[in-house]
Amino acid sequence: MSKETSGKAFDFKLIKRLVTYTKPYKPTYNFVVFSAILLAFLAVVRPIMVNYSVNTYMADQDEQGLLFICILMVAALFLEVGMQWSYNYFSSWLGQNLIKDIRIKLFKHMLRFRMKYYDKSSVGLLVTRAVQDMERIGEIFSNGFFEIISDLLKIVVFLGVMLYFDWRLTLIVVCIFPVILYATFLFQRAMKKAFIEVRKEVSNLNSFVQERITGIKILQIFAREEQEYKRFKEINDRHKKSWISTVWYNSIFISVIEMVSSIVVGLVVWFGGLNAVKSGDNDLGTVIMFILLINMLFRPLRQIAEKFNGLQMGMVAAGRVFGILDTESYIDDNGTKVANDIKGTIDFEKVHFGYIEGEEVLHGISFNVQQGETVAIVGATGAGKSTIINLLNRFYEIQSGAIKVDGVNITQYTLQSLRSNIAIVLQDVFLFADSILNNITLKNPDIKEAHVIQAAKDIGVHDFISSLPGGYHYNVKERGTMLSSGQRQLIAFLRAYVSNPSILILDEATSSVDSYSEKLIQQATERITENRTSIVIAHRLATIKKASKIIVMDAGEIVETGTHKELLAMENGYYRNLYEVQFMAEEKVNR
Missing domain, CATH: 3.40.50.300 (P-loop containing nucleotide triphosphate hydrolases)
Structure with missing residues (x-):
């Protein structure tokens, strides 16, 4: 792996290396994984209940049965909310503990570096690695890796439920997926490039500000405030442009997902409703369930922009931090003799x-x-x-x-x-x-x-x-x-x-x-x-x-x-x- 980035949008080697730091927190890690999986299955419970309540209790005008299933839906909702809260808290807790441990290891590693390393390195850049990049690594666990895995599992579960209830409506949904996957691929590639540029500009900005504040007396002695101000504006402008490029890609991706999801809902309502009218079957519950599931299916894809941002930045940050950790630039300490009672010759x-x-x-x-x-x-x-x-x-x-x-x-x-x-x-x-x-x-x-x-x-x-x-x-x-x-x-x-x-x-x-x-x-x-x-x-x-x-x-x-x-x-x-x-x-x- 290079010192700038792993070179991949989703680097399993990086993830595997990060996971090794979860060993001291194995119970929490296992609970977060379990919660991510369970949330995927809990998410589909309420739409199925809606389908059942419409087709069975509402069609039969069974008030007691309808009340009972509504109570069950509320209970399922509270269970899902509770699991979601637990997942959010413990995934963030795990992420913060990981970056604490990695930051300690990084600082200890930098303390051993020989002076030659610091002669060639920017202090501002090293501060960025030890502080900001570490926070990005934490987001891999709190907002990235587990979230994406859970969302992918939800997509599989949702499609499985759809296929079980109506393969024709499912086919309509699946036919749109190549468009979504291609758009996601283009978005991922563009965002990867954009976030590498963002991290580079953040490092440049930190280095510039740190050096100028440290040497402020020299700038004032030689009356260089105006010139340095202009240089700062240029660097800050590049930083702004690199961030705006990520916002641009984000806005396009979200708009495409919204448009495609609306088209899919319209097709399902048209085909499902037309089929129900022609056949005379009272299957409105399935159509309603599909509408709910489509929104839930495309919600992870809409949110993947934000999650992918965190994951991408975390991957780039992890690549840079591990690049420093993998740097062997310290004085060999192979001596065995303890310098006690030195005379001073x-x-x-x-x-x-x-x-x-x-x-x-x-x-x-x-x-x-x-x-x-x-x-x-x-x-x-x-x-x-x-x-x-x-x-x-x-x-x-x-x-x-x-x-x-x-x-x-x-x-x-x-x-x-x-x-x-x-x-x-x-x-x-x-x-x-x-x-x-x-x-x-x-x-x-x-x-x-x-x-x-x-x-x-x-x-x-x-x-x-x-x-x-x-x-x-x-x-x-x-x-x-x-x-x-x-x-x-x-x-x-x-x-x-x-x-x-x-x-x-x-x-x-x-x-x-x-x-x-x-x-x-x-x-x-x-x-x-x-x-x-x-x-x-x-x-x-x-x-x-x-x-x-x-x-x-x-x-x-x-x-x-x-x-x-x-x-x-x-x-x-x-x-x-x-x-x-x-x-x-x-x-x-x-x-």
Whole structure:
């Protein structure tokens, strides 16, 4: 099956796969199937009773018999209504439980995806798959599959009853069926194409809106509101047109069904009435029953438009969701060694890596970080500094070489235990729309509030947090927009500190913060890196001077290694030139 759609209007492989998720709800599933079958037979009871009452009790003027059969019809009606209610409720209940289970499985699956997958995927599209497409899958069970099966069974039962009572009138009805079937085939093919287009435009719309809202500041800074508004109108117009095409096909199909059903009723009344007049038989009950059954026969065909819509959209959605579930894009977690009591020694041995095949970013780099050392990595943008961070955490897999922690290849560690020993403070801090406390602990029950408060005091950020409304329970809103960039950075430092990592990685970001926040960050850096193996992507001179060792990178290679003084002593050295251009100006400003 493709990732876009199953390619079929009614894919039994998809249905079979969806049915496997009903195993935990087997009694409910069986009841829904039983109800769908029973409703097909209950639907024909009242028309038969009408036939019998007209031909027998009304013809014989039997008032008591007529009253009795009317009571039976009311009882049959209540039974049918009760079964219909039970079917509607439990089929919807089953559908909602299925999408709950599939959505949980999908989210868990996406959590394991490697960063390369997210580098190439639209966030808006993935949100559509996890939310809207899931709702469409639920409609397969609440409004699609069982409903269509029940309707098809009703058609078979209705035709069987018709054939039993009058084969000639049944022949009139059956002769019209090829027209209905052909119209249904054309409708199904057109709707399939239309709904694939609808789902594509929904994904495009979601992706566009999500990205523009996230980057609203950039749009306003560069005054691009009007241009983006015009682009949104274009995308929204395509979305509208794709939906209107489904309405167009719907309206044509329903009109055809209404016209054909009216013609069939007219033919039955004409032929049945004419035959009754000529023969003198009092068989009006059969004609009335046929009229009722014809309306009931064509009702499922009229309603199939709506049901087919739900089924089609559900099939397309299921194909897309299962396409993600079938995607094997995660880091192999085949390690058996649990990273307990990590000391923090790091070795990169001739590591080659590229984000895109054939385009290397790191060209066989090798370096060593001893336990407790603070190593600074400097270099121009694109030199490969951040790539080292990504590889150490196994966000990406290297092409060749080896990365070792405490002398053990990181692939031999379990992924969770490895990452639990490494903490990162990124340059671009991400905070969730939650309290400061939850953003620090990430809701880890082992990290108590008292421990967080003590840690905040240790690195000098307690006063800043306490000054906020609600203190540690202050909600920072989406992406931490209620805090300044410096404050977000301090929260990130505290988040790393409370996890008590063996290895700490800092991507310093103090270039855009105020002097007070910078001072707190430098204080936090000193405390958090104390007696702990640390790798710092250095942007500030203070960090570089205090580093045990400085690794200088250029174009994916290590060009120089040494202390601050050793590197400055190199004539025409890369670090010395960088220092004179970038860091010396900073040193003069800070004097």
